[in-house]
Every structure is written in C-alpha cells, then in structure tokens.
Amino acid sequence: MLMTSSDLWDEDTAARYDETSAEMFTPDLLDSTVDFLARLAGDGPALEFAIGTGRVAVPLAARGVHVSGIELSQPMVDQLRRKVSAAEVPVAVGDMATTTVAGEYFSLVYVVWNSIGNVRTQDEQVECFRNAARHLAPGGRFVIELWIPGIRRMPPGQSAVPFSISDRHVGFDTYDMVTQQGTSHHYRRLDDGSTRYGASNFRYIWPAECDLMARLAGLELEQRVADWHGAPFTSDSESHISVWRKPPTTPAS
Structure with missing residues (x-):
C-alpha cells in the first residue's frame, strides 16, 4: 500500500469539496489562473499534481490544452469524472511525489492552491520538485501557487492565525x-x-526553500509574482506564483 504523509480526502469531503471551495471558482480568479497556465503550456500538454475535482484542469482543457493529472484521492477523481471523461482528462491515482505518468513529456507541470503543502515532510516536497522535473520536456516549466505563512501576524505566545x-x-x-x-x-x-x-494538515514552505528544492531538481527560477494577474511579489505579499524552468538542454556530465 502506498505510504504518504498527506491527508486522504474521503467520499464525504470530496462530495462537498466544490461547494465548500466556492470562493476559488469565481470567474476573476479562475480565468486569470487558466490564462496564466495556458500561456505557459503553449501548444504542449500539461500535468496537474493534486488535480482534485478538476477546478483548474477542466477549464484549462476547454482552452485546448491536453491536461493529465495525478491525484491521491479516488473519491476526488470520482467527482472529476462527473465533469469530464478519462479520455478528456486522464488521471493517475497516487501521490505527487512518486507517481509517474508514462508516455509523454509535458511543457507544463503545475500544482495550485497550496497543495504542495499537503505532503508534510521536506523529503517528500523535494521529491515533488524532482517528480515535476522528470515529467518536463527540456524548456518546460513547473508552476506552484503557494501562500506565505501568516506567522508574522502572531504576537508572542499565539499559535493561530485566522484566514476566513x-x-x-x-x-x-x-x-x-x-x-x-x-x-x-x-x-x-x-x-x-x-x-x-x-x-x-500541511507543511509550510518559504519561497527561498522552494527555490532550493527546485535547484536540487535541476530547475531554474524564471518568474515569481504575487498572484495570477502578475502583481509584483513584495515583502508584503501573502502568496506567490512561482515558475521554474527545466534547462532546454541538459549539460554534459
């Protein structure tokens, strides 16, 4: 049996997922997300880690991008299947640190809405970057959407930060x-x-730690912005969209 530190979304959670995540389906957010990813994918295929119920994958596929996915929770995939068939958006069930999709290299691999934090050890998170690099064609890009931990808002002795x-x-x-x-x-x-x-549950990662994980995977930072609209990333940003690129050619060893 596959062992992973990730929580496993069950049938009840999967059935309610889209409803409880309604704020992530707003046209402004979703359209800007899909625009950003479609531009990077270009004419090539895309792979989504933690594809879930297809919030991003389904509209991205509707733009003409061939999207595949990796997802740990079979109930989440079952909800995705209510929207699109396996022929339209194929999904491999497994964890995003080790599961592979055979048969093609991707111009884009992406993981959105903080989902890389679902794997809760540093080693597994490093392997997520390496798994992305394995799937990328030369010159392809790995994109993550990740929040900045709100710990600087905590006074001494406090351990919780409200977000909603x-x-x-x-x-x-x-x-x-x-x-x-x-x-x-x-x-x-x-x-x-x-x-x-x-x-x-999650393990939070700072942007600089992400960059080191990317370097270990042979990826180079290309862009970091604060949101899907491309706002500048600053010390006050509460999230980041980061893009790393696999070198077009692998240097000789």
Missing part, C-alpha cells in the same frame, strides 16, 4: 514553528443552523 471570518465560515491556521507543520481548522454553519468542523 464570515457568518458561514470561520477558518484559522495553527503553526508549529519548529517543524513547519500546520493545521487548517474550518468551522462551517450549515443551513439547519448546526456547525461542522473540519481540518487539514
């Missing part, structure tokens, strides 16, 4: 500053007035 506060949802992250482990906590008010609690 509304009448329907309260969410906060707790951090272990020693291990870089964290947990996202979600409290959602349902239509009947009851409350549902859910949590997911």
Whole structure:
C-alpha cells in the first residue's frame, strides 16, 4: 500500500469539496489562473499534481490544452469524472511525489492552491520538485501557487492565525514553528443552523526553500509574482506564483 504523509480526502469531503471551495471558482480568479497556465503550456500538454475535482484542469482543457493529472484521492477523481471523461482528462491515482505518468513529456507541470503543502515532510516536497522535473520536456516549466505563512501576524505566545471570518465560515491556521507543520481548522454553519468542523494538515514552505528544492531538481527560477494577474511579489505579499524552468538542454556530465 502506498505510504504518504498527506491527508486522504474521503467520499464525504470530496462530495462537498466544490461547494465548500466556492470562493476559488469565481470567474476573476479562475480565468486569470487558466490564462496564466495556458500561456505557459503553449501548444504542449500539461500535468496537474493534486488535480482534485478538476477546478483548474477542466477549464484549462476547454482552452485546448491536453491536461493529465495525478491525484491521491479516488473519491476526488470520482467527482472529476462527473465533469469530464478519462479520455478528456486522464488521471493517475497516487501521490505527487512518486507517481509517474508514462508516455509523454509535458511543457507544463503545475500544482495550485497550496497543495504542495499537503505532503508534510521536506523529503517528500523535494521529491515533488524532482517528480515535476522528470515529467518536463527540456524548456518546460513547473508552476506552484503557494501562500506565505501568516506567522508574522502572531504576537508572542499565539499559535493561530485566522484566514476566513464570515457568518458561514470561520477558518484559522495553527503553526508549529519548529517543524513547519500546520493545521487548517474550518468551522462551517450549515443551513439547519448546526456547525461542522473540519481540518487539514500541511507543511509550510518559504519561497527561498522552494527555490532550493527546485535547484536540487535541476530547475531554474524564471518568474515569481504575487498572484495570477502578475502583481509584483513584495515583502508584503501573502502568496506567490512561482515558475521554474527545466534547462532546454541538459549539460554534459
């Protein structure tokens, strides 16, 4: 049996995933995401790590990009299949650190919405970069979307940072500053007035650590911006979109 540090999304979570992630489906966010990725893919195929229910893959495929995916959770793939067939968007079930998609090299590999943090050891995260590099054609690009941990907003002695506060949802992250482990906590008010609690675990990575992981995989930083619209990345940015490129030719050893 495959062993991974990632949480495994079950059938109930998968069935509710699109509904509870509705803010990630807004046209402004989704269109800018797809525009950015389609431009980098060009005429070549793309591979999404942690493809989930296809929030990004389905509209990217609709743009004419041949998209494949890797996904740990079979229930998430089952939800994706309600939208597109396996012929339209093929998916390999497995973890994104070691699972391979045979048969072609990709012009683009990408992982969005902080999902690289789902693998919760540094070694596995390094292997995600190496796995991306293995799948890339020379000159291809690896893209991640990742938030900047909000730990500088924590006063001494505090271990939690809120990221969502509304009448329907309260969410906060707790951090272990020693291990870089964290947990996202979600409290959602349902239509009947009851409350549902859910949590997911992650390991946060700083941009500089990402760059070192990329270097270990033989990738070179090409671009870093604050969002899918291309806003400049600054010390105040709360997220980053980073693009690393596989060299067009491999130097002789």
